[in-house]
Amino acid sequence: MSGHSKPISKEELWGGGQSPFSVSYGKMMMWFFLVSDALTFGGLLTAYGVVRHGTANPWPVGEQVFEALPGLSGAYPLIYVALMTFILIVSSVTMVLAVEAGHRLDKKGVVKWLGLTILGGFFFLGSQAWEWSHYIHGSGGGFQISQPVDVTTDSGRTLHLNAGTWVHMTPTFGHEYEHALSAAEEFAPAAAHNGHGHGSEHAEAAHHPSLSELKPSELVINKYVRVGKGSESVAKEMVTGGTEVEKIWAAREDHTFAFGANMSKNEYGPQQYANFFFFVTGFHGFHVFSGVLINIIIWLMVIKGAFDKLGHYEMIEKIGLYWHFVDLVWVFVFTFYYLV
Amino acid sequence: MERDDLIVNDSYSVNARHGEQEGAAIRKKIWKVTGLLTALTVVEVFMGVQFKRDGGNVWEAVKLGFLFLTLVKAAYIVLVFMHLGDERRNLKYVVLLPYALFIMYLIYIGLWEGVSVQELNNSYR
Numbered sequence: 001m002s003g004h005s006k007p008i009s010k011e012e013l014w015g016g017g018q019s020p021f022s023v024s025y026g027k028m029m030m031w032f033f034l035v036s037d038a039l040t041f042g043g044l045l046t047a048y049g050v051v052r053h054g055t056a057n058p059w060p061v062g063e064q065v066f067e068a069l070p071g072l073s074g075a076y077p078l079i080y081v082a083l084m085t086f087i088l089i090v091s092s093v094t095m096v097l098a099v100e101a102g103h104r105l106d107k108k109g110v111v112k113w114l115g116l117t118i119l120g121g122f123f124f125l126g127s128q129a130w131e132w133s134h135y136i137h138g139s140g141g142g143f144q145i146s147q148p149v150d151v152t153t154d155s156g157r158t159l160h161l162n163a164g165t166w167v168h169m170t171p172t173f174g175h176e177y178e179h180a181l182s183a184a185e186e187f188a189p190a191a192a193h194n195g196h197g198h199g200s201e202h203a204e205a206a207h208h209p210s211l212s213e214l215k216p217s218e219l220v221i222n223k224y225v226r227v228g229k230g231s232e233s234v235a236k237e238m239v240t241g242g243t244e245v246e247k248i249w250a251a252r253e254d255h256t257f258a259f260g261a262n263m264s265k266n267e268y269g270p271q272q273y274a275n276f277f278f279f280v281t282g283f284h285g286f287h288v289f290s291g292v293l294i295n296i297i298i299w300l301m302v303i304k305g306a307f308d309k310l311g312h313y314e315m316i317e318k319i320g321l322y323w324h325f326v327d328l329v330w331v332f333v334f335t336f337y338y339l340v
Numbered sequence: 341m342e343r344d345d346l347i348v349n350d351s352y353s354v355n356a357r358h359g360e361q362e363g364a365a366i367r368k369k370i371w372k373v374t375g376l377l378t379a380l381t382v383v384e385v386f387m388g389v390q391f392k393r394d395g396g397n398v399w400e401a402v403k404l405g406f407l408f409l410t411l412v413k414a415a416y417i418v419l420v421f422m423h424l425g426d427e428r429r430n431l432k433y434v435v436l437l438p439y440a441l442f443i444m445y446l447i448y449i450g451l452w453e454g455v456s457v458q459e460l461n462n463s464y465r
Contacts, residue, residue, distance in 0.1 A: 021431040023353040031435050042443045046450040054457030082385060089381075093374050096421045097367065103356060104363045312354050317423070324422045328414055335410045339388055340403055 030318045034325045037287075041329050044283065045336055048276045057270040060224035062338040064236060065268050068134050073171070078338060084127045085334050088288075091120025092327040099320045102313025107302060110316060114299045117323065121292035128285050135277065138260025140174025142166050142223070142267045146253040151221070151244050153237040159221060167248055168223040168267065173216045178259045184211050219245055224268050280333055287326050294319055373420045380409050 014025050021028070052059050063077035070080070094116040101109030149161045161167070169177065218240040225235070239245055258265040266274040298319055307313045358366065384406060391402045419425035424432055 019352060021428040021434075023427065023431065027353055028431075031431070035435055035439050038439060039442060042439075042446060046446050049447075050450045050454040050457065053451070053454030054461060056458075056461045078388075085381070089377065092417070092421060093370065096370050099423075100363060100366055100370065103358050104360065105357070312357075314354050314356070317353075317356075321422055324417055328417050331410060331413060331417075335406055339384075339406055 024314060026318055027314065027321075030321050034321060037325065038329070041284075041332070044280055045332060048280065048336065051272050051276065055270050055272060058225040059270065060268045060273055061226045062340075064224045065135075066131070066338060068139065070130055070134075080127070080131065081334065081338050084124055084131075085330065087120055087127065088124050088327050088330050091117045091124070092324055094120065095320045095323045099313075099317050102307070102316040105308070105313065107305070107308060110302050110307075110313060111299065114295060114302065114316065118292055118295050118299060121288055121295065121323075125285065125288055125292065128281060128288075132278070132281070135274075136260045136262065138174070138258075138267050140169045140171040140267075141178055141257060141259035142168035142174075143252045143254075143258070144256035145248060145251040147251050149247055149251050151239055151248060152241070153221060153239050153244075154241075155237060157237065159237070161221070161248070165221075166223075166267075166269065167252075168220040169216055170218055170220065173214075173218075174259065177211075177214050177216075177257075180211050180214055181257060216245055216249060217242075219248055277337070280337065284326070284329055284333055287329070291319075291323050291326050295323065369420070373416055377413055377416060380413050384409050 014020070019025070023031075066081055067075040067077045068080065069076050094113045098110050098113035098117060101113055144164050144166055145161060147163050150158060151161060152158050168174075218238055221237045221239060223236050239248065258267045260267060261274040261277075265271065268274065298315055301307065301315075302313075307315060387402050387405055391398055418436075424435060
């Protein structure tokens with residue numbers, strides 16, 4: 001940025017009468033904070049890599065887990081998360097334009113561009129909230145089988161499923177079964193395991209089909225599993241034939257049913273997958289949230305004319321640094337958690 | 341040797357200002373970099389869609405490609421959007437070098453430990 005001939009007052013300079021690198025104290029400290037925060041996120045992502053690399057279970061495939069769009073049924077792999085990334089990057093661009101307007105002491109420009117940045121931030125937060133809620137709600141849930149089963153899939157492949165293999169249900173049946181399961185547990189906790197109980201059958205029939213009546217018409221094998229290098233695992237396969245589905249359904253282990261994600265189990269696979277999802281995206285979302293709050297406060301200050309009075313808009317630059325940092329972290333989280 | 345750390349030519353960061361013409365040129369640069377970042381993202385998404393995740397060498401190359409393109413995007417964001425490229429050379433080094441060294445070590449040690457944990461899991465679980 002080109003200089004200007006205003007004499008520098010002693011108050012602006014750092015305590016010793018000098019200012020290293022010609023930057024103000026606030027800007028320098030913001031850079032220091034960003035380096036330390038970047039180390040924190042770097043540590044988190046490295047921890048994610050170590051845990052993922054060390055996990056024996058197959059690690060879920062991002063495209064299969066995140067394929068929903070709000071309000072639509074069907075599979076749109078990673079489209080929503082790409083949209084979120086785009087929103088955040090656009091908000092970064094509007095932030096840079098706000099900084100540039102500040103350098104021209106253009107108050108109206110700053111108000112416009114900073115306002116758009118805040119809007120982008122809110123959209124990102126809302127989208128992330130929806131992602132979380134859908135992740136927790138799940139896409140039909142799954143269960144583990146208690147004994148080995150040989151099954152022929154729709155594509156004609158014969159798979160040998162070991163005991164403990166995860167099998168997933170399709171969304172419609174899965175949600176229905178989930179409701180029936182929780183209804184059964186509500187009326188008689190023990191009955192849920194037997195599938196019927198004397199006292200609860202009447203109440204169950206009135207509200208939901210009894211557990212034992214519900215049977216799936218199709219199941220999904222290897223729903224979230226990636227194809228392994230040299231291993232026998234194959235990508236997601238559907239099983240629709242009546243007898244094949246019955247074979248797997250008969251081998252189901254009742255207490256292993258998991259719908260979506262919660263504190264003790266999740267339908268996507270290893271518990272660490274859900275743990276890291278919530279922690280990393282949550283920690284990042286917290287940063288976005290605080291960034292939006294700070295942006296709003298500064299935006300109100302700009303409108304009130306505080307920076308015109310001060311003579312410079314360097315505060316916009318400083319919060320701009322923080323906002324770009326938040327965007328940068330998201331780019332890395334997106335690459336390592338969802339893509340790779 | 342010119343001291344890089346003191347204020348020279350009155351170019352204190354607080355006084356950073358530019359006029360309309362310079363502003364127009366700067367805005368043009370911002371839009372150009374935005375276009376570049378978008379193009380890089382499109383390439384990444386294309387790579388992710390085109391190449392099958394089959395555990396072979398192609399996918400390893402795709403992953404490396406993702407990493408490389410993400411680093412290029414990060415460099416542009418830090419140097420242009422965060423204006424680190426316009427700062428004094430030494431400030432650039434103060435911010436980037438410790439981080440680069442530390443993160444490279446962390447990734448190396450993370451991979452090494454991760455491989456070890458996986459081998460132990462496979463042998464003893």
